[in-house]
Amino acid sequence: MTDVISPNGKKMSPRLTRAVTPIKDTTAKTMLLSVKQEKRRAENEEYLKNKNVKAFLDTISEAEGGDYHAKFGYGWARGDWKFTDESTHPGAGFGGSTTASGRYQITKSTWKLQCTTAMGLTDFSPHTQDLTAIEILRSVKAIDPIANGDIKDAIHKASGQWEALPMGPGQANRPLNGKPSGQKYMPYDDVVSTYKKFGGTAK
Numbered sequence: 001m002t003d004v005i006s007p008n009g010k011k012m013s014p015r016l017t018r019a020v021t022p023i024k025d026t027t028a029k030t031m032l033l034s035v036k037q038e039k040r041r042a043e044n045e046e047y048l049k050n051k052n053v054k055a056f057l058d059t060i061s062e063a064e065g066g067d068y069h070a071k072f073g074y075g076w077a078r079g080d081w082k083f084t085d086e087s088t089h090p091g092a093g094f095g096g097s098t099t100a101s102g103r104y105q106i107t108k109s110t111w112k113l114q115c116t117t118a119m120g121l122t123d124f125s126p127h128t129q130d131l132t133a134i135e136i137l138r139s140v141k142a143i144d145p146i147a148n149g150d151i152k153d154a155i156h157k158a159s160g161q162w163e164a165l166p167m168g169p170g171q172a173n174r175p176l177n178g179k180p181s182g183q184k185y186m187p188y189d190d191v192v193s194t195y196k197k198f199g200g201t202a203k
Contacts (some may be wrong), residue, residue, distance in 0.1 A: 027092065037120035044119065046133045047143060055200030056146045057104070057133055062194055063164035064184040066103045068126040086125040102135040104162070113138060136161055151202040153189055165191060 035052035048051050055163070061067075065075055066199050073081035073094025083090035084103070089108045090101050099108040102124060106114075114135040115121050136141040142157035152168065159165040163173045163183045192202065 032104045034120060037118065040135070041119040041121070041130035041131065044131045047134050047138075047147070048130055049119075050147050052146050052149055052200045053134065053137075053143065055132060055139075055195050056158075058198040059167070059191060059195045059200070060133065060158070060162055061103045063191065064103075064105045064162060065164070066105050068103045068129060070102060070105075072098045072100045072105070088122055091126050102129045104129060104133055104136075105164075107137070110136065146200075149201045151192055151195060152199070155188065 008162055015086040015183045039198065067074060067082070069082045069084065071081040071090055071093030073079070075081075078098075079092050079094070086158065089111045092099050093101060093110060100106065101108075103126070106129065111124065111132060115128060115132040118135050119131060121131070134143065136144065136160060140157045140160050145154040145157065155165055156168050157190075159167045159174055164185050166173055166185055166188045169188045171188065172180065173183060
């Protein structure tokens with residue numbers, strides 16, 4: 001999307017520069033995209049108010065061992081694997097092997113797709129991380145099961161995105177290329193108890 005600069009030098013949304021779009025305005029599609037992004041963002045803000053969704057986000061964080069300012073390697077690798085600049089995704093962490101960052105260990109490519117493209121957000125602040133995690137849960141069709149307390153279905157679907165979650169009762173996390181991923185995961189019963197600890201309800 002092309003930024004519009006106001007007289008005082010601030011960026012403005014093209015959608016807000018006028019009330020009526022001329023028929024021959026070539027920026028019409030950009031303006032419609034901005035409306036779509038804002039709608040998606042508003043919907044995710046509403047999901048964030050749901051106690052089950054909030055509890056599930058807290059559970060993902062505990063399973064991943066993340067922190068809003070964590071880079072890959074936080075908590076176990078030698079060195080200070082944290083970031084302070086929230087203006088954008090921080091990039092690769094320990095060893096440069098992955099860009100998994102933040103409370104939900106979101107990779108840069110996922111952030112670009114589920115945050116910048118889907119909602120028009122370009123920062124990596126705590127609130128944006130929460131909204132991005134919700135967008136990810138929506139993309140794997142886990143958000144409605146979570147909101148409705150169908151925790152078994154929610155965990156199974158979310159495990160396709162977060163390897164720290166098991167695929168189901170008595171199951172490990174998802175394999176990579178047909179083999180165990182090797183990443184530690186939270187056992188199913190522990191996921192459910194953690195979710196309930198944070199105030200989530202289950203059917």
